[in-house]
Amino acid sequence: MVKMYLNNIVIDPERMERLTTIAKSSLLPLLKGALYNTIPLTLLSFAFGLLLAVLTALARISGVKLFEVVARVYVSAIRGTPLLVQLFIIFYGLPNLGVTIDPFPAAVIGFSLNVGAYASEIIRAAILSVPKGQWEAAYSLGMNYVQALKRIVFPQAARVSVPPLSNTFISLVKDTSLASLILVAEMFRKAQEIASTNYEFLLLYTEAALIYWVICFVLSIVQDRIEKRLNRYIAR
Amino acid sequence: MMISVNGLYKQFGAIEVLKGIDMTVEKGKVVVIIGPSGSGKTTLLRCLNVLEKPTKGKIKIGEKKLDFDNPVGQKDIHAFRRLTGMVFQNYQLFPHMTAIENVMEGPITVKKEDKASARQKAMLLLEKVGLADKANHYPFELSGGQQQRVGIARALAMEPEVMLFDEPTSALDPELVGEVLKVMKDLANEGMTMIVVTHEMRFAKEAADEIIFMDQGMIVERGTPQQLFTQPKEERTKQFLQLIQ
Ligand SMILES: Nc1ncnc2c1ncn2[C@@H]1O[C@H](COP(=O)(O)OP(=O)(O)OP(=O)(O)O)[C@@H](O)[C@H]1O
Ligand SMILES: [Mg+2]
Numbered sequence: 495m496v497k498m499y500l501n502n503i504v505i506d507p508e509r510m511e512r513l514t515t516i517a518k519s520s521l522l523p524l525l526k527g528a529l530y531n532t533i534p535l536t537l538l539s540f541a542f543g544l545l546l547a548v549l550t551a552l553a554r555i556s557g558v559k560l561f562e563v564v565a566r567v568y569v570s571a572i573r574g575t576p577l578l579v580q581l582f583i584i585f586y587g588l589p590n591l592g593v594t595i596d597p598f599p600a601a602v603i604g605f606s607l608n609v610g611a612y613a614s615e616i617i618r619a620a621i622l623s624v625p626k627g628q629w630e631a632a633y634s635l636g637m638n639y640v641q642a643l644k645r646i647v648f649p650q651a652a653r654v655s656v657p658p659l660s661n662t663f664i665s666l667v668k669d670t671s672l673a674s675l676i677l678v679a680e681m682f683r684k685a686q687e688i689a690s691t692n693y694e695f696l697l698l699y700t701e702a703a704l705i706y707w708v709i710c711f712v713l714s715i716v717q718d719r720i721e722k723r724l725n726r727y728i729a730r
Numbered sequence: 731m732m733i734s735v736n737g738l739y740k741q742f743g744a745i746e747v748l749k750g751i752d753m754t755v756e757k758g759k760v761v762v763i764i765g766p767s768g769s770g771k772t773t774l775l776r777c778l779n780v781l782e783k784p785t786k787g788k789i790k791i792g793e794k795k796l797d798f799d800n801p802v803g804q805k806d807i808h809a810f811r812r813l814t815g816m817v818f819q820n821y822q823l824f825p826h827m828t829a830i831e832n833v834m835e836g837p838i839t840v841k842k843e844d845k846a847s848a849r850q851k852a853m854l855l856l857e858k859v860g861l862a863d864k865a866n867h868y869p870f871e872l873s874g875g876q877q878q879r880v881g882i883a884r885a886l887a888m889e890p891e892v893m894l895f896d897e898p899t900s901a902l903d904p905e906l907v908g909e910v911l912k913v914m915k916d917l918a919n920e921g922m923t924m925i926v927v928t929h930e931m932r933f934a935k936e937a938a939d940e941i942i943f944m945d946q947g948m949i950v951e952r953g954t955p956q957q958l959f960t961q962p963k964e965e966r967t968k969q970f971l972q973l974i975q
Binding site: 645 | 779781804808809811812814815816818820822823824825826827835836839840868869870884885888
């Protein structure tokens with residue numbers, strides 16, 4: 495199949511030209527999909543998700559039974575069910591209860607809940623990795639819980655959690671393609687729409703894949719920078 | 731009286747670690763606590779700054795008083811802690827901050843001092859402990875002795891009424907012990923009130939106004955270094971002193 499397709503391109507200059515034209519003309523709509531939907535969806539979901547994750551992690555280690563149970567059930571439910579099913583429940587399911595949410599906010603809710611659950615485990619482990627003596631040193635200066643957390647524990651936990659959180663972030667970029675199935679006009683849905691008019695599925699899906707790749711590549715460079723910066727106070 | 735402790739008890743689960751401690755320390759005095767491992771020395775210091783909450787008893791520092799026979803609020807505990815400066819056996823510097831940032835941290839976050847004046851004061855404290863040239867080094871770039879001196883400066887920055895030291899030199903290589911003890915002696919000579927748990931008997935003899943010998947959660951005997959080291963009254967004190975000499 496691949497060979498035949500390649501043969502086609504090589505042999506038929508007219509077809510080659512058609513593909514080039516489509517590739518060029520679809521690039522802008524795809525990039526717009528990325529810029530107006532994929533990227534905002536990722537950033538918003540990650541920001542809300544991280545906030546939710548910190549709260550969940552703190553609840554898990556709070557020592558208050560009720561908080562712990564609520565956090566545990568939430569994490570377990572999200573991790574134990576497929577992301578696509580969660581998105582469908584929010585977008586197609588909730589209207590049965592009279593709750594209708596537009597595609598984009600529905601996607602933000604779904605992805606935030608998802609990031610919140612996965613990242614909370616990362617953050618919990620990172621907070622617990624800070625030695626108890628650091629809390630005590632902070633308390634002995636007269637700090638309260640919030641001050642100790644903010645000034646002493648979080649900065650040290652951040653160093654530990656940046657690599658796994660970066661992975662979560664990069665996964666999220668790719669997972670936003672699932673939002674196409676709840677009608678968010680993000681990049682992959684744009685690719686589907688264009689391909690359905692000209693039947694050049696391989697071309698358009700590959701083009702979308704390449705754009706995802708470029709985005710993730712840039713992110714991994716950013717991740718590297720952040721890690722280096724956070725590691726500056728560690729003996730090498 | 732700077733500090734007074736009355737009927738202080740501390741229980742961990744079923745184990746009673748402090749069994750009714752009574753002690754007083756006058757302003758400007760240096761008290762050294764000695765005693766065998768597990769006798770409750772660390773626990774006593776940690777109760778004095780409420781890192782451990784005593785089971786019962788009263789602690790008074792300056793004008794402030796905590797009575798653990800009644801429920802004690804978190805706010806009161808935080809306020810009370812500011813009266814004491816704690817120096818830890820393993821330094822516990824904040825690794826993500828430079829030496830000077832470690833010293834500035836308390837004043838900025840807790841006392842809400844502005845950065846510039848906190849930095850100035852921190853620099854003076856680093857000079858005092860002989861580390862002005864290391865101000866911008868991270869803890870991992872410092873020796874154990876240097877880290878502990880930063881630890882002392884960090885505690886001093888909060889201008890505590892009393893400094894608490896828990897075996898400040900016992901994690902150090904022998905050649906680094908002297909520089910830390912010197913800083914502590916200077917502090918004592920300046921009139922700082924200090925409670926020091928240590929196995930450094932030379933420091934105890936030279937710098938202490940009073941020695942307290944603890945065993946099994948109780949104060950067995952107390953006296954001037956002269957009295958306690960040369961003519962101990964209690965049998966347990968004699969045994970302990972023989973063991974360490
Ligand atoms: N958090 C805790 N939970 C349970 N038991 C504890 C706790 N902290 C201390 N203990 C116990 O209390 C007793 C006194 O401990 P503490 O650390 O105060 O002794 P110490 O005199 O400082 O000994 P060392 O010279 O070895 O430092 C020990 O038996 C110890 O096992
Ligand atoms: Mg101890």
